[in-house]
Every structure is written in structure tokens, then in C-alpha cells.
Amino acid sequence: MRQIKGREKTQGNSRKSFTNAKERKGRIREQESAGQLNNKAKTQNNISLSKNRIKTEKRHNQRMAKQIQKSTVEKDRILPEKLIQDSTVWDTIIVGAGAAGMTAALACGKEKQKVLLLDRQNQMGRKILVTGNGKCNLTNFAQKPKYYRSDCPEKVQKVLSVFGQKEAMELFQSLGIYTKDKNGYVYPYSEQAASVREAFETEILSNPSITFVPFSEVYNVQKKEDVFLIKAKEQLGQSEQSTGKQGNGEKIEKVYRCQSLLVTTGGFAGPKFGCDGSGYAFAKVFGHEIIKPLPALTALKSSAPFLKKVSGVRNQAEITLEIDGEPVKKETGELQWTDYGISGVAIFQLSRFAITALEEKKKVALYFDFMPELSSKEKLRLFLMLAQNHKKRDMLSFVKGLFPAKLCPVILREAGLREETLAGTLKEEEWNALVMAVSHFPLRINGYMGYEKAQVTRGGISLTELTGNLESDFQPGLFFAGEVADVDGTCGGYNLQWAFSSGTVAGRAIVKRNQELFKDDRHTMEENDGISERNRRR
Ligand SMILES: Cc1cc2nc3c(=O)[nH]c(=O)nc-3n(C[C@H](O)[C@H](O)[C@H](O)COP(=O)(O)OP(=O)(O)OC[C@H]3O[C@@H](n4cnc5c(N)ncnc54)[C@H](O)[C@@H]3O)c2cc1C
Incomplete structure (x- = not known):
């Protein structure tokens, strides 16, 4: 058993019986056909692109497709007997325990949602350790729309207006991160990025609603009968820094299920910290457009x-x-x-x-x-x-x-x-x-310089296909936050701010959604109970 924290309780099939499932499926179909129309319009526009640009774009897309494929291709064959079905239907699964994923986990965990946080790295928040040259520039007092770039700047501002710099400072305080203001640039008082990572980790591991699984590499996501299925390869071989536990080297494949899925896998930047663009591949499964990713903030x-x-x-x-x-x-x-x-x-x-x-x-x-x-x-x-x-x-x-x-x-x-x-x-x-x-x-x-040296990836999942709460327009219950979305900030704390803001906004929206589903579910169960009661009396 390698899960570090949290409860595991099977909920049975009752949660699957959503009263408005048909309605939701209808919405997806409508939106999918809208997506196809959009694509047609895009194709028309593309004809006017110069041949050269098309060639360059094709080459880039081929490279990107290869990279995305590489990130999802099975690297090791896993024996069928090692395929383990997780019996729990989690309220929420978060793929990627970076700044955005951890913040979202806290937002969900605070409301006692059953959260499973997966990351392929040995510990959560590893990239944070190298931010700000090891000092972590958390955010910036100077907040202006021009510091954030996206295909949909108004949506970025909407997210920041709900959870902005002020709210991020309150979050840091609640986590015990005392901050330092250096000409508007905010750092932890310790000037050590490790203290930020540890503060998040301590809070997450002490919340019984959140379960963190390190060394868990998600390679496939899909939705079946209103439940997301997440396949992950896990290795119990290396020491888990969070717990000091030593695994036995066993390779397993796990299938997890959840009501709502949040993808916070980052982009391509910082491959050493587990980022290989796999979030783009997951988004593509559900028909999302990926704005051409490129390195940004680089030499x-x-x-x-x-x-x-x-x-x-x-x-x-x-x-x-x-x-x-x-x-x-x-x-x-x-x-x-x-x-x-x-x-x-x-x-x-x-x-x-x-x-x-x-x-x-x-x-x-x-x-x-x-x-x-x-x-x-x-x-x-x-x-x-x-x-x-x-x-x-x-x-x-x-x-x-x-x-x-x-x-x-x-x-x-x-x-x-x-x-x-x-x-x-x-x-x-x-x-x-x-x-x-x-x-x-x-x-x-x-x-x-490429993604090894770049601080962020520009491009990614188009915000035009996400709601203001960062939920997919095509697939209800699917959310994206952090760098995986098409938002990149200037250097100075803006990228972490976006990760904290988008993680919280998505996390809160997930809580709301799950609570509504739970209400629907209870309603259905009560209705069913009523019917069986009437049948019994007859
Ligand atoms: C050297 C460097 C310095 C930086 N300095 C600053 C700074 O001072 N201030 C600032 O604001 N920003 C800084 N940034 C940018 C900032 O760190 C990122 O924008 C931010 O961390 C993005 O957060 P995220 O949660 O979206 O993604 P990430 O932090 O990249 O986290 C993504 C997580 O997802 C996991 N993952 C990916 N794919 C899978 C998968 N298939 N299965 C399981 N897990 C997966 C990864 O292991 C990773 O832990 C810096 C970046 C770098 C590289």
C-alpha cells in the first residue's frame, strides 16, 4: 500500500445514476458539433496562410505530436496481473502536483472532498524548488493585465479577479509562509523555495481528505458512464521523500475513477521536473485545441x-x-x-x-x-x-x-x-x-534555448474552450489549471500567481460541481426509494 494519506471508501454505483446525465450528454454533443464548425472556419482561414508558414507549422506540429505521443506511449510492458482497479470513486482526481495542483487540492480538501493527487515525481511541488533561483518569487504586488499573455486575456483577468495577489497572500499566510516584499516582488521570508514547497506539502498531508500518490505517471484519461477513468503507471521502487518509505521495485498499473478531473500537468518547460506536455494529449482526447506551445522566459x-x-x-x-x-x-x-x-x-x-x-x-x-x-x-x-x-x-x-x-x-x-x-x-x-x-x-x-532552460511554456489549452471556472466546454467535469492552459506571465512571480489563482478557481468550481452531483444523486436515490416503497406497498 503506497498511498500516503487519506481515506479510501468504496461508494458503490449509486453515484453513477445522475438524473441529468442525458442533458449533459446532449450539451457535449452540441458543443462538439460547434467545435467542428469552428474547425471548418479555421480551415478556411488557414488557406490564406503562406506556404512557408504552413510548412513551419506542420514541422512544429509533427515535433509536438511526437513529443506528446512520447509522453503517453507505454515505456514498459506491464503484466496483466499487475493491473489494479482502484475500487474508490474519488470526488476529484488531480493529475500533477505542482503549484496549481497543490493549490486546487487544498481548495477541494478544505471542503472535505475526497481528493486523489497524482504526480510522477517523488514528491509534490518539485519545480517550486528551483523557482526564483531557489528563492521562489511567489507573486508580485504590481498586477496589470499586460503581465499575463493568453489567447483569451479577459478570462485570465476573470480568474485573477476571483483569486488574485491579495488572496494568494492570504493563502500563504494560512500555510504559515511569511513573506518578504522586495520592490513589489514577493518572496518567502526565508528566501528558500524549499520552505514554500514544504508548507504546501505539510498542509496537504495533514488533510485526511487528500491522498497523494508519488511516482504515479498518468498516461491515459477517458470518460465512461459519467465517471472519468484515469490510468497510471506506478513504481514502488524509489524512496518516497515525503514519507521516507522505501518501495519494493514493483511496477503496477492502476485504474482510478472520479467524478471530476483536474489536469495540472504544466507544459513542456522544466522536463526535469516531470513536464512532458502530457496534459495536452489528455485535452486532445476530449477535442480541445492546443495553441502551439513554445518556450518562453528563456535565453x-x-x-x-x-x-x-x-x-x-x-x-x-x-x-x-x-x-x-x-x-x-x-x-x-x-x-x-x-x-x-x-x-x-x-x-x-x-x-x-x-x-x-x-x-x-x-x-x-x-x-x-x-x-x-x-x-x-x-x-x-x-x-x-x-x-x-x-x-x-x-x-x-x-x-x-x-x-x-x-x-x-x-x-x-x-x-x-x-x-x-x-x-x-x-x-x-x-x-x-x-x-x-x-x-x-x-x-x-x-x-x-529550449524547454530545458525555459521557465515557462507559452501556448497550451485554449482558454476560449474553457469556462470562466476553467471547466472544459466539451466535457463537463474536466478542468485545466496552471501552465497547461494557454497563459504565460512575465518574469516576476506572475506564473506562480497564475498557478495559485487558476488552481484555486478550478478547485472551488469542482467542489461546487461535486456537491451538486451529490445532491442530484441523493435526490435520485430518494426518488428510487420512494418508488420501491410504493411497489412494496402494492
Ligand atoms: C527554473 C524555473 C524558475 C522559475 N521561477 C519562477 C518564479 O520565481 N516565479 C514564478 O512565478 N514562476 C517561476 N517559474 C515558473 C513556474 O514555476 C511555473 O509556471 C509553475 O510552477 C507552473 O505550475 P503548474 O502547477 O501549472 O505546473 P508544474 O509546476 O510544472 O507542475 C506540473 C506537475 O505535473 C506533473 N506531471 C506532468 N505530467 C504528468 C503525468 N502524465 N502524470 C503524473 N504527473 C505529471 C509533473 O511531475 C509536475 O510535478 C519558474 C520555472 C522554472 C523552470
């Missing part, structure tokens, strides 16, 4: 030969992103030069736009202003003043007084200046060239 690649020489340098800059020669976005922050390209929070913020442009085969370049606090005139005045005092200094030593040493030869080359030229001998146009080089230093971008 950018360049083939500039000087990168090997400047790798490891960190410096401040204002960065302008240019697409096809047009400046489109600016960010200021620390640059982290690497041998493959450029990284750092400011680059992450720009990466979403750069990646879109690269995918559309547009020309992408970054321009750096290494002294953004000074105008070009002020820079020139400063250089001339310094040169006045250091006429005999060669230009390499001169610029080393201003910029990181490894970057100096590269700056001089960009300005067309020789390292050994003496500062006192430079002509005015040469000083202007230096001003230009440090104000508008170019880096051509030709790629981006």
Missing part, C-alpha cells in the same frame, strides 16, 4: 564569434529588441553573456517576442546601451573629459575603466578602434564611433 542564441571570449560576463544594459529592423520592445537589466548567446531576466522578458519573430522567420537583433543613464551627448562629454586626464593611456586601458574587461576588446572592435591607440590622439569622429558602439551594440539572434 537567446547567437552565432557571434566573440561570444566565447565574453562568456561569463555580467553587466547592466538597456536592451532594444529589433524585429526586421524595427525596434519593438525595450528592457533594462543585467545581461549574462554565455558562449551560446545571452541570458538574464531582461532577456527572458524579451524572449517571448524574439521567439515568435524567429518562428515567423523574421530577422531578430538585440541592441545594447551599456550606459543607459547617459544620453549620447553626455557619454561623449564624459569620454572627452576622461581622455583629457589620461591622454597617454591606450584605448584598451581607457575603456577598461568603464566596462567589464572581457567586453572591452569587443567594444573597441565594434567602434573600429585599435586597442593600442592613445586616448589623446583620438579624433572626434572616433570618439563618436565609441559612443555609438556602447549605445547601440548589436547582437544578431538566430535561435533560442
